[in-house]
Amino acid sequence: MDGNPVLAATGSSAPAPADEQDTVAYRPGYERVAEEILRLIAELQLQPGDRMPTENQLASRLGTSRTVVREAVKILSAIGRIRAQKGRGLFVANDEGMLGSSLWGSFFLPTDLDHVYRLFEFRRVQEAAASRLAATRATPADLRAIEEAAETCREGHLTGRRELFDRGDDDFHLSVAKASQNPFLVDAVREARRLQRQSSTIGLHGTVGGHAEEAVAEHAAIYQAIKGGDAEAAAQAATVHLDQTLEDYRREIQRRVFG
Amino acid sequence: MDGNPVLAATGSSAPAPADEQDTVAYRPGYERVAEEILRLIAELQLQPGDRMPTENQLASRLGTSRTVVREAVKILSAIGRIRAQKGRGLFVANDEGMLGSSLWGSFFLPTDLDHVYRLFEFRRVQEAAASRLAATRATPADLRAIEEAAETCREGHLTGRRELFDRGDDDFHLSVAKASQNPFLVDAVREARRLQRQSSTIGLHGTVGGHAEEAVAEHAAIYQAIKGGDAEAAAQAATVHLDQTLEDYRREIQRRVFG
DNA sequence: TCGAGAAATGAGTCGTACACATATTGCCGA
DNA sequence: TCGGCAATATGTGTACGACTCATTTCTCGA
Numbered sequence: 001m002d003g004n005p006v007l008a009a010t011g012s013s014a015p016a017p018a019d020e021q022d023t024v025a026y027r028p029g030y031e032r033v034a035e036e037i038l039r040l041i042a043e044l045q046l047q048p049g050d051r052m053p054t055e056n057q058l059a060s061r062l063g064t065s066r067t068v069v070r071e072a073v074k075i076l077s078a079i080g081r082i083r084a085q086k087g088r089g090l091f092v093a094n095d096e097g098m099l100g101s102s103l104w105g106s107f108f109l110p111t112d113l114d115h116v117y118r119l120f121e122f123r124r125v126q127e128a129a130a131s132r133l134a135a136t137r138a139t140p141a142d143l144r145a146i147e148e149a150a151e152t153c154r155e156g157h158l159t160g161r162r163e164l165f166d167r168g169d170d171d172f173h174l175s176v177a178k179a180s181q182n183p184f185l186v187d188a189v190r191e192a193r194r195l196q197r198q199s200s201t202i203g204l205h206g207t208v209g210g211h212a213e214e215a216v217a218e219h220a221a222i223y224q225a226i227k228g229g230d231a232e233a234a235a236q237a238a239t240v241h242l243d244q245t246l247e248d249y250r251r252e253i254q255r256r257v258f259g
Numbered sequence: 260m261d262g263n264p265v266l267a268a269t270g271s272s273a274p275a276p277a278d279e280q281d282t283v284a285y286r287p288g289y290e291r292v293a294e295e296i297l298r299l300i301a302e303l304q305l306q307p308g309d310r311m312p313t314e315n316q317l318a319s320r321l322g323t324s325r326t327v328v329r330e331a332v333k334i335l336s337a338i339g340r341i342r343a344q345k346g347r348g349l350f351v352a353n354d355e356g357m358l359g360s361s362l363w364g365s366f367f368l369p370t371d372l373d374h375v376y377r378l379f380e381f382r383r384v385q386e387a388a389a390s391r392l393a394a395t396r397a398t399p400a401d402l403r404a405i406e407e408a409a410e411t412c413r414e415g416h417l418t419g420r421r422e423l424f425d426r427g428d429d430d431f432h433l434s435v436a437k438a439s440q441n442p443f444l445v446d447a448v449r450e451a452r453r454l455q456r457q458s459s460t461i462g463l464h465g466t467v468g469g470h471a472e473e474a475v476a477e478h479a480a481i482y483q484a485i486k487g488g489d490a491e492a493a494a495q496a497a498t499v500h501l502d503q504t505l506e507d508y509r510r511e512i513q514r515r516v517f518g
Numbered sequence: 519t520c521g522a523g524a525a526a527t528g529a530g531t532c533g534t535a536c537a538c539a540t541a542t543t544g545c546c547g548a
Numbered sequence: 549t550c551g552g553c554a555a556t557a558t559g560t561g562t563a564c565g566a567c568t569c570a571t572t573t574c575t576c577g578a
Contacts, residue, residue, distance in 0.1 A: 026345055026539080028345065028560085028561065028562095029561075029562070030333065030561080030562090054527085054528060054529085055528075055529070056528080064562080064563090065562060065563045065564075066563085066564090067326075067561090067562060067563060067564085068561085068562065068563085070330065070529090070530090071329065071330060071333045071561090071562095073529095074289065074330045074333040074334050074337070075333050075334070075336075075337040076337075077334075078333070078334040078335075078337035078338050079337050079338070080454075084287075084529065084530090085528095085529075085570090085571090086285060086287065086528085086529050086530060086569075086570055086571085087527085087528065087529060087530090087569070087570030087571040087572085088527095088528070088529075088570080088571060088572085089527085089528060089529075089571095090528090090529085115442070118440075118441045118442060118443060119443060121392075121441055121443075122441060122443035122444060122447075125384065125385075125388040125444070126384070129384040129388075133380075181377075182377045182380055182381060183377060184377060184378060184380075184381035184451070184454075185381060185384070188381075188447060192443070285570080287529090287530065288530070288531070289530080289531090313558080313559060313560085314559075314560070315559080323531080323532090324531060324532045324533070325532090325533085326530090326531065326532065326533085327530085327531065327532085329560090329561090330530090332560095343560065343561090344539090344540085344559095344560075345538075345539055345540080345559080345560050345561060346538070346539030346540035346541085346558085346559060346560060346561090347539080347540060347541080347558095347559070347560075348540095348558085348559060348560075349559090349560085
């Protein structure tokens with residue numbers, strides 16, 4: 001087919017910044033298979049969320065081994081087209097999860113305080129933007145979800161049930177993100193929270209004792225601004241909330257370190 | 260811009276999209292390994308284009324099997340962080356190169372327009388935030404990198420060399436992101452651009468013909484604002500740039516659909 | 519009728535073997 | 549001495565097979 005003699009210009013002239021397109025495309029099988037899987041999804045008219053054939057079925061159907069299918073699956077899930085669940089199966093990805101792969105913060109060192117600060121900064125950007133958009137786009141259902149989460153959170157605080165507070169807090173921020181109607185922002189918010197949870201020795205919310213009272217009030221402020229359609233106020237309220245949380249976090253760290 | 264015909268339907272549709280799921284987050288090994296590989300690259304200070312340890316070395320070093328390493332590698336190469344060459348080895352990807360994605364380009368989901376708009380919106384949030392921070396944090400080296408990228412881009416425009424323009428544009432935005440000194444923002448910007456490259460049948464930059472002239476000027480404006488330390492101006496300039504790019508993109512789509 | 523345990527299903531991990539592409543070595547002859 | 553070329557070494561790609569663990573389904577007995 002390709003009688004292309006790959007003239008390796010080894011020496012001479014420019015060092016050639018790496019090789020742009022040398023090697024006339026060898027095209028590994030797993031790549032071909034990845035394409036075929038996509039084609040198959042289209043062919044079978046599978047909708048987001050639908051089950052896909054199992055890995056073994058795909059392997060035999062596409063005339064290859066399970067190994068290759070698995071590598072193709074990894075590619076497709078990395079670019080957010082399908083989702084794999086251990087013990088369940090493969091599924092066509094729903095629109096969310098686009099930022100996929102949870103590989104953010106790869107340079108994250110769990111104990112590095114500077115990075116913790118950067119993460120808060122990141123969250124502030126994301127959540128302020130989400131709140132701003134939510135103020136002009138939230139549906140009645142969105143508003144209900146936000147209010148309900150805020151209420152859960154408040155109840156957790158009043159009754160001193162930490163896990164209830166945390167769950168409410170999580171729901172609150174995610175509900176706001178969803179209300180922005182931007183799936184990428186939802187992902188960014190979710191991912192940032194996941195990273196923080198994972199890296200923090202303290203837990204996501206600093207302390208319940210220190211900041212919970214204000215947090216409940218700040219949630220209410222955010223909710224009201226969104227409900228009232230005041231985009232700037234919503235963004236401002238979210239920023240304040242994150243800054244307060246960071247401040248609380250900072251205090252907690254100091255307490256642990258110094259006293 | 261919400262009067263945009265493109266994005267009319269914000270319709271969030273069904274309130275309960277199937278599985279609310281997760282929380283208990285089982286984290287597959289290959290994902291963990293993928294992270295570790297990235298961490299390793301940073302640790303070893305490998306530069307784009309450098310050779311990486313072989314799959315077997317990675318496997319033993321990370322205390323896992325080659326199978327898992329391979330699946331991690333597939334993920335990382337799918338998101339454009341590394342490159343695998345049969346018979347040669349693994350290499351760190353050049354941050355911008357990324358020609359590998361041409362594979363998917365045309366084949367992928369022909370532009371769900373609403374989706375594309377959301378992606379632009381996301382980029383606007385990220386890059387405006389990055390520019391704002393860069394204005395107060397950019398180091399002299401950062402400024403040099405930004406200026407150089409802008410110059411490359413300009414040169415690509417003047418000489419009509421599309422790929423040079425694209426490379427400069429990529430470099431420019433990533434350099435600005437890096438100048439924010441926030442690694443999460445860098446990731447977000449990179450990821451957003453990657454997604455756009457993948458989902459777009461048009462390419463990352465709309466057209467060179469249409470918008471390139473203005474793009475060069477807008478880049479200059481962003482650079483000047485950052486150099487001058489004017490955070491708000493930088494954010495504003497970045498927002499304008501993204502909006503203009505979207506507008507250009509929208510026109511291109513219309514031309515293709517109707518003209 | 520219902521709940522608990524057994525079985526089946528399916529992705530995740532491991533190890534091995536070999537195929538195939540490329541890089542390096544080293545021998546041979548001019 | 550030098551160039552060319554075969555042998556060899558390195559490393560990714562493909563394939564099997566076995567086993568683990570999470571989830572779902574089925575079955576049977578109280």
